[in-house]
Amino acid sequence: MYSVIKKSLSHIVATSVFLILISVYFAPSIFQKKTIQQADMQKAAGMATDVEEYYKKEGGISAWSGMMFSGMPSYQTRFYNNFPNYLNYLEKPIKAIDYTGASMILTALICFYILMCIMDIKHWLAIAGAIAFSFASYNFIIIAVGHITKMYVIAFMPLTIGGIKLLFRKNWLWGIVVFTLGICLSVVNGHIQITYYLFLFCIFLFVGLVVDKFRKKEYLFSVKASGMIVLAIVFAILPSMGSLYINYEASQESTRGQSNLITVKDKEENRRQSPGLDIDYAFSWSYGRSELLTLLIPRAYGGSSIETLDKNSQFYKTYKALGGKLGTTVKAPTYWGNQPFTAGPVYFGAIVCFLFVLGMCVIENPIKWWIASASLFFIFLSLGKNFMLLNEFLFYHLPMYSKFRTPAMALVIPGMTFPLIGFWGLSQILNEKADSKQIKKSLIKSFSVIGGICLLIWIMPTVFLGFNSPTDEQFLSKYPQLIDALIADRCSLASNDALRSFVFILLTSILIFFFLQSKNKKAGLAIVSIGILVLITIDMWGIDRHYLNYKSFASQKLAESYKKTASDEFILRDTSLSYRVLNISRDTFNETNTSFFHKSIGGYHAAKLKRYQELIDHRIINEINTIYSVFQTATSFDELQNVFKNTPTLNMLNAKYIIYHPDKEPLINLQANGNAWFVSKFVFVDNANQEMKALNNINPQQTAIINKDFTKSIKIKNIVPDSTSFIQLVEYKPNYLKYISSTTFDQLAIFSEIYYKNGWKSFIDQKPVEHFRADWTLRAMCLPAGRHIVEFRFEPDKYNLFAQISSIASLIILLGFVGILIFQLGKSFRFAMIKK
Structure with a gap:
């Protein structure tokens, strides 16, 4: 007992x-109920507000949201589950x-x-x-x-x-x-x-x-x-x-799946088409080879892309001398590695790295080699494009591997195995399961290797590291004097952290040596265990506070960060059941402010529908640039409206409003096609490349482009024009749309809704009917003559x-x-x- x-x-x-x-x-979140101001969580709050509102007001559960990218499944954004x-x-x-x-x-x-x-x-x-x-x-x-x-x-x-x-x-x-x-x-x-x-x-x-x-x-x-x-x-x-x-x-x-298109770049480079993401995109966040020093010396590569520097830094002093207005600190792009940007370094801990090497020396169980081999394998994975000899082969041949991006994430496994081996080995030493002489030799070797690296970086950092970033001139072109100051600060950060790591390794070595020399092993065990516990806590806590501290917390709830602008207020006065908004005053495809209030052409998500991403890449971006170019020189309302005659993709997506400045009334696109329309003809194409190319040559209000895969879905041989026909949206919910149509002859209807085969079902007068894809990404349906009720329900069986x-x-x-x-x-x- x-x-x-x-x-x-x-x-x-x-x-x-x-x-x-x-x-x-x-403490701020536990006791003061403050919230960490997490960028991704803030964006998540604006991803599927229609789904949340539908649930709160009607108790309805929808797995589809219309708020981002003209509509997409809400499973991975916001989803209330029945099960x-x-x-x-x-x-x-x-x-x-x-x-x-x-x-x-x-x-x-x-x-x-x-x-x-x-x-x-x-x-x-x-x-x-x-x-x-x-x-x-x-x-x-x-x-x-x-x-x-x-x-x-x-x-x-x-x-x-x-x-x-x-x-x-x-x-x-x-x-x-x-x-x-x-x-x-x-x-x-x-x-x-x-x-x-x-x-x-x-x-x-x-x-x-x-x-x-x-x-x-x-x-x-x-x-x-x-x-x-x-x-x-x-x-x-x-x-x-x-x-x-x-x-x-x-x-x-x-976008995790294989592209529908064979691009010119793939042909020119004779490059294998990826079964998942594009390899360049997937390997964007690859850890650098020498950047692996951060596992031992946290800011060997400068820390984060927006590191906080105090008034003793060269960057602060130089910026102040140039007339910059500063507080007690300044934000600077101290990171100089080849990742696009980073919020901070991957730091396992100086003590952990030291104990890992020591553990590998003293543990006699052969399993250590399998764990060490796995650690090395994942370190190689983390290098991504910086170790293509292995990673390119795995990208194309290892099942599912091409579905993932950010190779640097692979360091989470060594992040577990390093302390596992380290404390396993330390336990062997403290429990006297290893030979004392062998331990001393291993202790000296481990200290010499790991401590030696720290000493070298501390004493002569510029011999081993460059501290230059290829983006320095881009960001600091107006103030070239700041580049030298920034390089000096990067060097100082690496040197200071190297000394810091060396001290922790030295203190840990002293504790272990003390145990080996002590006669009272039980007391020695307690002292060393608690001593290392304290040292590790101080070490890790000190670095963590650079990137998550009390300043990261605020009383503001995440959804409260979304404030209505003058443009939003104007648009929200529109009581139409459904329309879309294009916001060109922000980074259109990397923000959720717009989708918090409106059904947006843009949004933010790492796995948007690939057909929509391809539409963005090949059509929407070009049309946004067209709007920009004309908007700069337009002098009248008619000129602004004429530009929308050259934006057929935005028109077919029903982009009714264009926000060009948050504090001004948005542009109203009178050329927007509306929620649904009848076309006068349709054209079949053989493949995806032809389908995308054909969009350049048609007015989607009049002509539909249909892939030959849907040939059997077309029940109409010839479309008879009917000026009296109409189709109107009369009810909208995230997972349900209802239209009333009236035609004298059979017609082909196009809906400004995203086609998605895994869940959307269509009905005419409550009877199931087939719908199909048209114009690359929209829904289409053959409607019989007469007056009918058309419905779409999202039911992912x-x-x-x-x-x-x-x-x-x-x-x-x-x-x-x-x-x-x-x-x-x-x-x-x-x-x-x-x-x-």
């Missing part, structure tokens, strides 16, 4: 330490604390602590390891910008690894439970790219463990463990069938089926987990009473 209480007490202490840490760090996932109840107690902040770090702390306990790491050392993993800079940087799902999936990764370890220790019950929950919670939280990386790492670990068992001739055990893992994976993905289907669908229909399966499976798994937990607790209590 005493041992049970003692173990429980140690876990309570660990949880208390974690709660204290997050309470201090996230609850009961596994969310496991997370609710933690997520209720501070969903978009502290809860993520608390989840990571608990999960890595569980992994440390499974690895038999002693109490205080396990807490230190959890802090090292959870307080890595990347975690706080993605919280600061609002990558919520990504951080939750990172936080749950250690559970999956812990489950595999338990299974290969023949702890079948808890191995299955922990492994299944790890995968379940990873997939449920919905960042497939991180889960994909975790899956690849698990392959490395699994193969390593199987090889080890084969070496020991435990063949039957390996087969049994493999079967258990496969079974667990099947059970684990069932509660996420709905979200997995969404991602599969997105991989086919969104496949998704609904998979979501139901998910809901039922999640309930079964939750009940099974609770049952096992109650059974095991009862078993432990009975055993303790019998022993007593």
